Amino acid sequence: MLEKLLSGPKTYYLWLLFLCGVIACCGLVYINQLLNGLGITGMNRDVSWGLYISQFTYFVGVAASAVMLVLPAYFHHYVKFKRMIIFGEFMAVAAVVMCALFIVVDLGQPQRMMNVMLHPTPNSVMFYDMIVLIGYLCLNIVIGWVTLEAERHQVNPPKWIKPLVYLSIIWAFSIHTVTAFLYAGIPGRHYWLTAIMAARFLSSAFCSGPAILLLLILLVRRLTGFDPGKEAIKTLTTIITYTMCINVFFYLLEIFTSFYSNIPGHMEPIRFLFCGHGGHMAWVSYFMWAAVGMAFLSLAILIPPQTRTGSLMPFALIILVIASWIDKGLGLLIGGFTPNMYEDVTPYMPTLQEIAVALGVYAIGALVLSLLWKIALGVKRDVGNFCD
Amino acid sequence: MNANRRQFLKVASLSAMALSSGMSTLCASEALAQIAPGRYEKGEKTRKAKRWAMVIDTRKFSGEKDYAPLIEACHKAHNVPNIPGDKNIKWFWLDSYEHTFPDDMNAHMSQKIAKAVYPLLCNHCTNPPCVRVCPTQATYKMEDGIVAMDYHRCIGCRFCMAGCPYGARSFNFSDPRKHLPDPVPNPTFPTRMIGVVEKCTFCAERLAVGKLPACVEASMGKILFGDLNDPESTVCKALASNYSIRRKPNLGTQPGVYYLI
Numbered sequence: 110m111l112e113k114l115l116s117g118p119k120t121y122y123l124w125l126l127f128l129c130g131v132i133a134c135c136g137l138v139y140i141n142q143l144l145n146g147l148g149i150t151g152m153n154r155d156v157s158w159g160l161y162i163s164q165f166t167y168f169v170g171v172a173a174s175a176v177m178l179v180l181p182a183y184f185h186h187y188v189k190f191k192r193m194i195i196f197g198e199f200m201a202v203a204a205v206v207m208c209a210l211f212i213v214v215d216l217g218q219p220q221r222m223m224n225v226m227l228h229p230t231p232n233s234v235m236f237y238d239m240i241v242l243i244g245y246l247c248l249n250i251v252i253g254w255v256t257l258e259a260e261r262h263q264v265n266p267p268k269w270i271k272p273l274v275y276l277s278i279i280w281a282f283s284i285h286t287v288t289a290f291l292y293a294g295i296p297g298r299h300y301w302l303t304a305i306m307a308a309r310f311l312s313s314a315f316c317s318g319p320a321i322l323l324l325l326i327l328l329v330r331r332l333t334g335f336d337p338g339k340e341a342i343k344t345l346t347t348i349i350t351y352t353m354c355i356n357v358f359f360y361l362l363e364i365f366t367s368f369y370s371n372i373p374g375h376m377e378p379i380r381f382l383f384c385g386h387g388g389h390m391a392w393v394s395y396f397m398w399a400a401v402g403m404a405f406l407s408l409a410i411l412i413p414p415q416t417r418t419g420s421l422m423p424f425a426l427i428i429l430v431i432a433s434w435i436d437k438g439l440g441l442l443i444g445g446f447t448p449n450m451y452e453d454v455t456p457y458m459p460t461l462q463e464i465a466v467a468l469g470v471y472a473i474g475a476l477v478l479s480l481l482w483k484i485a486l487g488v489k490r491d492v493g494n495f496c497d
Numbered sequence: 498m499n500a501n502r503r504q505f506l507k508v509a510s511l512s513a514m515a516l517s518s519g520m521s522t523l524c525a526s527e528a529l530a531q532i533a534p535g536r537y538e539k540g541e542k543t544r545k546a547k548r549w550a551m552v553i554d555t556r557k558f559s560g561e562k563d564y565a566p567l568i569e570a571c572h573k574a575h576n577v578p579n580i581p582g583d584k585n586i587k588w589f590w591l592d593s594y595e596h597t598f599p600d601d602m603n604a605h606m607s608q609k610i611a612k613a614v615y616p617l618l619c620n621h622c623t624n625p626p627c628v629r630v631c632p633t634q635a636t637y638k639m640e641d642g643i644v645a646m647d648y649h650r651c652i653g654c655r656f657c658m659a660g661c662p663y664g665a666r667s668f669n670f671s672d673p674r675k676h677l678p679d680p681v682p683n684p685t686f687p688t689r690m691i692g693v694v695e696k697c698t699f700c701a702e703r704l705a706v707g708k709l710p711a712c713v714e715a716s717m718g719k720i721l722f723g724d725l726n727d728p729e730s731t732v733c734k735a736l737a738s739n740y741s742i743r744r745k746p747n748l749g750t751q752p753g754v755y756y757l758i
Contacts, residue, residue, distance in 0.1 A: 145671065146669065146670050146671045146672065146691045146692055147653075147668070147670050147692070148584055148670035148671040150670075152670070153582075153583035153584050153670075154583055154584060154585060154587070154658075154664070154667055154668065155583065155664065157655045157658035157659060157668060158655060158658075158659060212654075215654070215655075216652050216653050216654055216692070217651075217652070217653020217654075217655070217668060217669065217691070217692025217693055217694075218651065218652050218653045218690075218692040218693060219652075219653075221633075221650070221651075221652045221653075222652055224632075224633040224635070224650055224652050225632045225633055225652065227633075228633045228634050228650065230631065230632050230633060230634050232628075232629050233629070233630055233631055233632040233656070234630065235630070235632035235654065235656055236632050239632075291656075294630075295626065295630070295659055295660050296626055296660075296662050296748040296749070296750065297626075297661075297662025297745065297748055298659065298662075445659070446659075449664060450661070450662055450663060450664035451592060451596035451597070451599065451664060452595070452596065452599035453596055455583055
């Protein structure tokens with residue numbers, strides 16, 4: 110199936126060339142980081158994790174979200190999703206690759222990363238996170254490739270793939286639960302020390318991941334003519350709407366517990382995120398309020414059936430993705446480290462170089478995704494499973 | 498192919514195989530066993546304890562200048578660099594009451610206590626979260642209660658920094674050697690490299706040769722150091738006869754550093 114990569118319009122090659130260019134430029138910034146250390150980032154002694162780890166967390170969610178297509182299709186035999194599943198699985202592959210890279214760029218001594226395997230430590234959540242991510246990557250590569258190969262030969266996929274698919278559904282929940290446990294089991298970080306963290310992670314993943322997938326699919330429809338089917342889009346949008354409602358609801362639960370209990374430690378991170386410190390708004394506060402606005406606006410568009418299926422739907426999905434990204438990609442880490450261990454505020458803002466390295470990882474993810482989707486689209490076109 | 502050449506090739510390929518396979522390591526296993534952990538024994542002078550702990554009599558310190566020699570002793574003994582800005586390395590440092598004991602604040606407390614500065618260092622907890630979260634066992638607990646670090650195994654993931662509720666850990670965001678004089682203050686203690694985490698070691702290396710921790714020695718009796726499991730130790734006696742507090746006791750980490758207030 111790899112031959113599908115070798116033919117395509119000029120724009121396809123230009124896109125790959127563009128991505129390679131971005132990767133090369135950002136790679137240079139990463140080399141600078143390797144030589145001069147993580148001092149080039151905005152992280153500091155008190156805010157010791159930043160943009161890299163938050164992007165890792167966000168994309169674990171994107172990876173897990175493939176299950177929102179796989180579960181209805183395999184557990185409920187919802188056949189309308191079948192045409193689109195492969196794109197979810199391949200997006201999961203690209204997302205896990207990005208997760209791994211975000212961890213690597215965050216390490217102070219990346220050449221020692223195999224120590225995690227050489228000295229397996231069952232009491233560390235990071236050990237399990239490594240296992241579940243590698244497992245999920247393998248599952249999705251195998252399942253995606255084998256089912257696509259079967260589709261190409263127009264035969265049913267081999268029977269042994271079914272148990273793997275069922276396993277991957279449960280596995281998807283596990284990857285984001287374990288990622289939440291990285292945060293939720295730490296004493297003294299008030300914003301993270303909450304039992305609902307894993308549930309919040311899953312709900313935010315299950316709205317933002319499918320939203321990203323659907324937006325990309327809509328883009329692909331415009332570019333190539335591939336159509337997942339009206340009904341499939343409609344169902345996926347409904348799933349996104351429900352999970353976004355749950356996501357917002359879970360966040361409000363956090364706010365209730367923090368403020369009704371009136372425990373300072375629980376209130377302070379949320380206060381900092383939305384109101385800043387010492388009478389001054391923090392830069393992240395503007396983002397947080399923007400996220401609140403976008404979250405509710407997206408729901409206002411997605412909840413009424415007329416607008417959910419209307420032309421505003423892609424716009425609603427875009428602001429939904431931005432809102433969930435601010436919550437998880439900025440607020441989660443900054444709120445966790447502010448106030449710091451001395452109940453004081455140490456500001457953090459990612460530096461341009463840090464953002465460049467993160468963009469490089471994004472570009473690698475986009476490259477992996479583009480290549481895998483190119484194969485999938487090629488096969489679907491060949492066998493006539495391209496549009497209605 | 499003549500016989501000699503064949504012979505040479507045989508020997509060469511066999512020895513190449515032996516080298517690349519585990520055969521050569523078999524021969525070296527005896528040498529390895531000699532340096533394996535467990536073969537080490539404590540020296541005659543080594544100070545021994547079941548649970549090392551520190552009691553800081555803050556009543557006997559009158560301000561920053563009283564702590565300055567302690568900080569200097571610690572930082573010289575361990576080649577701790579002073580890096581300006583928010584990416585500094587801290588082993589033994591000072592902060593306000595509000596920041597040291599944030600859960601114990603009230604607006605009407607004794608001004609003398611509220612305005613004083615307090616020394617901070619790694620608490621060498623009985624249940625250390627940093628050890629729990631470390632994915633490589635680069636941070637580990639020794640049998641005498643000291644939370645130690647292997648700088649050569651640390652991958653720099655900084656999970657321990659997120660885990661430590663006391664902010665006792667520092668990450669080398671840049672090369673620490675660039676911020677140290679040449680020669681370093683203490684050539685017998687290793688300097689660290691870029692990209693690893695470090696912290697106070699309760700001077701395990703000094704205890705091993707019969708010395709007290711550097712800060713304890715420099716405090717001239719104002720900081721006590723001893724075995725919590727020995728009721729006759731100076732720390733146990735001081736804790737039994739004075740009111741003491743620890744940092745964030747509600748987290749269940751059981752810090753090994755006590756403050757007499």
